[in-house]
Amino acid sequence: MTTSTTSRCALLCWQFDLTWSLFEYHLERLDAGDFLWEPAAHCWTVRRGADGAWVPDWAETEPDPVPVPTIGWLSWHIGWWWSVTIDHAEGRRPRERTEVSPPGDGKAAIEWLRGLRTAWTAVLERFTEEDLDAIAPFPWGRDPEHTVAHMAAWVNAELMKNATEIGQLRLLRAASAT
Numbered sequence: 001m002t003t004s005t006t007s008r009c010a011l012l013c014w015q016f017d018l019t020w021s022l023f024e025y026h027l028e029r030l031d032a033g034d035f036l037w038e039p040a041a042h043c044w045t046v047r048r049g050a051d052g053a054w055v056p057d058w059a060e061t062e063p064d065p066v067p068v069p070t071i072g073w074l075s076w077h078i079g080w081w082w083s084v085t086i087d088h089a090e091g092r093r094p095r096e097r098t099e100v101s102p103p104g105d106g107k108a109a110i111e112w113l114r115g116l117r118t119a120w121t122a123v124l125e126r127f128t129e130e131d132l133d134a135i136a137p138f139p140w141g142r143d144p145e146h147t148v149a150h151m152a153a154w155v156n157a158e159l160m161k162n163a164t165e166i167g168q169l170r171l172l173r174a175a176s177a178t
Helices: 008-027 071-089 107-126 129-133 148-176
Strands: 046-048 054-056
Touching (some): 008 129, 071 107
16 A cells, blocks of 8 residues: 655645635626625625725624624635735734725725735745744734644635635525525
């Protein structure tokens, strides 16, 4: 019997590629109206400010009940945590939440997410096995129990969760229109 070993770096890249392919299924099918569709009265979304820039709904303390996010809000949320994770992984000063502006709805948001995919793929491909053993700078605040490998796995899991939420909202909107 032949046994092969897969490096953690290769496994994380494979997991990310699988997650992204599932996300891409929904990204390819989104239309501009999907982004701001509010499936319930209690929603978080992105809105144009007085200056024309898109601003996400936000509260410092999570409300109870938690608002249902729109696809526009989820797109910003992905972009926010992913941008900050990439900043940490590349040794840059991480941006504050308010410094990560959503591009709005439609094609601009999709292209933003695809650009983040490209940036994250480059980060993953640069990681060595030794890099993965270092203490994660984010999102656990350098807790020695969490390594860069944990951070990369968290990104993959967080993306899978948010992609699922976007897919479900897309399907609900399509079903409600019929």
